[in-house]
Amino acid sequence: MIYAKNLSISYDKKNVVSNFTMNINEGEIVSIIGPNGSGKSTVLKVISRLMKSSNGAAFLDGSDVHSLPTKEVAKKLAILCQHNHSPSDCTVRDLISYGRVPHKQWYEFNNYDDNSIVDWAIEVTGLNEFEHRYVTTLSGGERQRAWVAMALAQKTKVLILDEPTTYLDVSHQLEVMELLKKINEEYKITIIMVLHDLNQASKYSDRMYVINKGKLVMEGRPSEVITKKMLRDVYKIDAHISVEQVSGKPLFYPLGLIKNNDRIEKSNKIVKIREAQ
Amino acid sequence: MTSQSAKDAQIEIRKRLAKRIGIFIAEISLLVVLAVISLRFGSVRFSTGEIINALIDGSDSTIRIIVMHIRMPRTALAILVGASLATSGALLQAVLRNPLASPGLIGVISGASLSAITIMLVFPALTALVPFAAFIGGLVATLLVFTLAWKKGMSTIRIILAGVAVNAMLGGGTSLLSVLYSDRIQGIIMWLNGTLAGKSWDQVKLLWPYVAVGLLVALLSVNVANSLQLGDEAAKNLGVRLNLARTVLCATAAFLAGISVAVVGIIGFIGLIVPHVSRLLVGSDYRFMLPSSAILGAVLLVSADIVARTVFSPIELPVGVIMAVIGGPFFLYLLRKVRGYGQ
Amino acid sequence: MKRFFALILVIILASVALIGCGVQEEETKEADLQEKEVSETSEKNTSEKADQADEQTEDTSSNDKFVLIDFEGNELVLEKMPENIVPISYSLALILNELGVELAAMTSSRRELPDNLVDITKVGNPMRPDIEQIVAVEADLVIMSPRFLAMHTETFKEHDIAFIGIDNSTYEDTKKLIRNFGKAFNAVEKAQEIIAKFEEREKIVMDRISGxxxxxxxxxxxxxxxxxxxxxxxxxxxxxxxxxxxxxxxxxxxxxxxxxxxxxxxxxxxxxxxxxxxxxxxxxxxxxxxxxxxxxxxxxxxxxxxxxxxxxxxxxxxxxxxxxxxxxxxxxxxxxxxxxxx
The missing domain is CATH 3.40.50.1980 (Nitrogenase molybdenum iron protein domain)
Structure with a gap:
């Protein structure tokens, strides 16, 4: 569905991403993880046509994403960036209605069908009681849901999200992630997201890509990716990995930063003691 | 959705729509009333009876001339120019996403001024060409701003900075001419402050087709303007071609401002304040806010013109100063009254 | 309550500032006139008041002092006849020249000049006179329109240059100042000659139009x-x-x-x-x-x-x-x- 081949991206002559290849199948939930500044958001922006790559190409359903007209891409792919802004008198319903823009001519207004789709998006995201509230008056989680609803109203097959949960508290984070899971399962929407919370990524993803310093480090199912070695090499942390009983997905518990060998010895000792118990 | 909340939703939507349409109708009525007042009152006093008689049977040609060839074209011009400037400001505020955006920012006004002043001071024999020169000058200046701002696309910051630079240069040129030809400054003082004095049907005939085109394009771009308000990335996500949208909207804004300045001189303030007032009244949805801005712009300019020619009759004041005195305080008042704006 | 007053204050300040800016612009632009086309009403009022003192009664040819009456009716007295006179006004320069007064320099002008003035030093326009040039010719008396003079008095004082404001707005002003110049510069006869010619032609005109x-x-x-x-x-x-x-x-x-x-x-x-x-x-x-x-x-x-x-x-x-x-x-x-x- 989405295929990024040998992407190299630079900002102001600085190479941010080199030779990144990614292949995403329809209906998957895929997350991209990596340390700050590793180039994750940049990759998202290139595959969603917000940015151009200096080398390599991104393909959507077989066509080069940059050769397609912007509007066409908007009908197939929706991206939700980190910082979003709505006018202070924009209601939830108003915001979601924007999602229909890619499907209209620049001079057209929303018709009955469009309104039904908006209704549907409101329903799916559970925003019924907030429909006429101003978006700026909602809580973080509710607001994020409203933006997801707008992306839903776009009726795309792919939804890309850049750090959708970073500024939210635990319960709101769950709200959003559960919503994403639901729309993936019920409506078969492919989801690609950048997440900082590794456990969250592990829990909700089918597959994960790890990127570090602009290069692809590894990819695979969460159980293959969330390993002590990966965490040590990429994040420079020492961690304890266990398996979450209900989902079977790996859970990591950070133990400490890796600064020198001493530290490693110490933490190894602790682990050994625990295992012994 | 339960049927109850569906009904509630319907009611909410209807209420807001009704409110907006109500305000619309109020604005249009206000405009009509002001237009009538503009015809009825002026620097020369006539009674209503005298005016009506003169119009019907053409007996008193002085009254007829004054009402039909001075007041009417002035009122028509005020409506056209007020609407153009307000719309121009609204479009620019959408593109630049900056509440301080006004037509002056993109160089069109200083460009038009410099051309017009060059002719009036240096080649006074060519005065008849002032409107065309001003128009071309305005567009060239805007083009200059765009060219400077372009760097693989047009970002908001670059447009604003380029605008500031171009304004400074052109303003310097204007000042230079003022000093070099200081003995001829007298004639252009009124132009520099914007005036509808001495305008006739000729100017109206010249202006209205351009205004019609400009306003039409503006009205058709309301959806794009709305999308731009969500931010660059969200707008791009929705399939808006950012550079094209920005260029078209800026060009339309420059066009509308350029033709206005070309005919009546420099009238600032409308492009900056009227869109905000409109936003306070009908909200920031450009489908309502844009037409409302156009009407309010007309209302403001017609009012200011009435005051400009009656208050110190027979002396004419420049209409730009009147407008600032009316508009500024009114805006402050609204800001206090209406909640939810700028929060 | 406080907020209300603050709001009123802001409104008043804003209005005043805007009106002030408008008026100031008008004033600055008016001041941009090169020649003395604008004579302020206040000047006219003071000159009307000073009517009695307008005409110089003294004939200063006997003593060496130099006395000249300015636009307000005040006397400018210098110890001796100035030698380097600089009129920063086209019309005043021509009048002085006609009276036989030698000029050290004069205002720049695009207008026609009599032959003997074509080559003398030019010192810029009344709005922005070139003070360096004025000092270079060792000016000891600058004569210009009061309107523009007001902008430069400090500068002239700094350089110790005497200055005087002479108003040449109306037709009457012209005759008056020709007489005053005549008395001040020991050119009484020439001045009377010029005035006589004026009045001769004036009479013809006034006779013709009477009634x-x-x-x-x-x-x-x-x-x-x-x-x-x-x-x-x-x-x-x-x-x-x-x-x-x-x-x-x-x-x-x-x-x-x-x-x-x-x-x-x-x-x-x-x-x-x-x-x-x-x-x-x-x-x-x-x-x-x-x-x-x-x-x-x-x-x-x-x-x-x-x-x-x-x-x-x-x-x-x-x-x-x-x-x-x-x-x-x-x-x-x-x-x-x-x-x-x-």
Whole structure:
């Protein structure tokens, strides 16, 4: 569905991403993880046509994403960036209605069908009681849901999200992630997201890509990716990995930063003691 | 959705729509009333009876001339120019996403001024060409701003900075001419402050087709303007071609401002304040806010013109100063009254 | 309560600032005039008050002191006759030159100069005189219009240069100052000669027009679209008044605080229906004509006015009518007399 081949991206002559290849199948939930500044958001922006790559190409359903007209891409792919802004008198319903823009001519207004789709998006995201509230008056989680609803109203097959949960508290984070899971399962929407919370990524993803310093480090199912070695090499942390009983997905518990060998010895000792118990 | 909340939703939507349409109708009525007042009152006093008689049977040609060839074209011009400037400001505020955006920012006004002043001071024999020169000058200046701002696309910051630079240069040129030809400054003082004095049907005939085109394009771009308000990335996500949208909207804004300045001189303030007032009244949805801005712009300019020619009759004041005195305080008042704006 | 007052304060300040800016702009632009076309009403009032003291009674040729009366009626006394005189005014320079006074330098001007003045040092315009040049010629007396002088008095004081403001706005001003210059510069006879010639021609004019009906006159500046009207404190206006013409700008509200040119309502012009329209603009008469022609020919508003209907619209030469030309002022008077009373 989405295929990024040998992407190299630079900002102001600085190479941010080199030779990144990614292949995403329809209906998957895929997350991209990596340390700050590793180039994750940049990759998202290139595959969603917000940015151009200096080398390599991104393909959507077989066509080069940059050769397609912007509007066409908007009908197939929706991206939700980190910082979003709505006018202070924009209601939830108003915001979601924007999602229909890619499907209209620049001079057209929303018709009955469009309104039904908006209704549907409101329903799916559970925003019924907030429909006429101003978006700026909602809580973080509710607001994020409203933006997801707008992306839903776009009726795309792919939804890309850049750090959708970073500024939210635990319960709101769950709200959003559960919503994403639901729309993936019920409506078969492919989801690609950048997440900082590794456990969250592990829990909700089918597959994960790890990127570090602009290069692809590894990819695979969460159980293959969330390993002590990966965490040590990429994040420079020492961690304890266990398996979450209900989902079977790996859970990591950070133990400490890796600064020198001493530290490693110490933490190894602790682990050994625990295992012994 | 339960049927109850569906009904509630319907009611909410209807209420807001009704409110907006109500305000619309109020604005249009206000405009009509002001237009009538503009015809009825002026620097020369006539009674209503005298005016009506003169119009019907053409007996008193002085009254007829004054009402039909001075007041009417002035009122028509005020409506056209007020609407153009307000719309121009609204479009620019959408593109630049900056509440301080006004037509002056993109160089069109200083460009038009410099051309017009060059002719009036240096080649006074060519005065008849002032409107065309001003128009071309305005567009060239805007083009200059765009060219400077372009760097693989047009970002908001670059447009604003380029605008500031171009304004400074052109303003310097204007000042230079003022000093070099200081003995001829007298004639252009009124132009520099914007005036509808001495305008006739000729100017109206010249202006209205351009205004019609400009306003039409503006009205058709309301959806794009709305999308731009969500931010660059969200707008791009929705399939808006950012550079094209920005260029078209800026060009339309420059066009509308350029033709206005070309005919009546420099009238600032409308492009900056009227869109905000409109936003306070009908909200920031450009489908309502844009037409409302156009009407309010007309209302403001017609009012200011009435005051400009009656208050110190027979002396004419420049209409730009009147407008600032009316508009500024009114805006402050609204800001206090209406909640939810700028929060 | 506090917020309410703060709001009122802001509104008042904003309004005042805006009006102030508008007025200030007007004032600065008025000051941009190169020649002394604008004579402030206050100056006129003071000069009226000082009428008695306007004429120099002393004949200073006997002692060595130099005495000259300025526009307000005050005396400027110098210990001895100044040697390096710099008039920063075209008309004053020409008058002094005609009186035989030797000039060290004079104002820059694009206008025609008598042969002996073509090569002398030029010191810029009254708005921005070149102080270096003035100091370089060792000026000991600067003469200019009071309006512009006010901007530079500090500078002249710093450099220890004597200065005096001489008003040459109206026709009467011209005669007065010629007499005063004559007395101050020991050129009494020459001055009387010039004045005599003026008055000779004046008499002819006044005799011819006596008893004739006074026409209503409008003096327009600018272009047909954006025009201002000249009041009788301008040069052209003063001539019209002297000849008994009625300026349409007479009797305005707030008269004392108005400048010499007022933006006038077109409606009033139609109502007043002047008999004669004088058009004065920046350049030569042909150029002026073009600026007004189109409008006057096509716009029914202008066609309605009797001056236009009777063909009594005249384009005036800038050189003779925009500012008081000084020596040629009598020509200006004669021309206007012909126009007003054909």
């Amino acid at each position: 004739k009906e006074a026409p209503r006159v409008m003096i327009m500046h600018g272009s047909a679209g954006t025009f201002t009207l000249a009041r009788d404190i301008t040069f052209a206006g003063s001539l019209v008044k002297m000849l008994g013409g009625i300026n349409v700008t007479e009797g305005l509200p707030l008269e004392d605080s108005l400048g010499a040119y007022v933006p006038f309502s077109q409606e009033q012009v139609v109502k007043i229906n002047p008999d004669i329209i004088l058009r004065v603009a920046h350049g030569r008469a042909e150029d002026t004509k073009k600026m007004f022609e189109d409008e006057f020919n096509t716009n029914p508003v202008w066609q309605e006015i009797s001056a236009v209907q009777n063909g009594r619209v005249y384009d005036m030469d800038n050189a003779l009518f925009f500012a008081n030309p000084g020596l040629r002022a009598i020509e200006s008077l004669e021309l206007i007399a012909e126009i007003l009373y054909p």
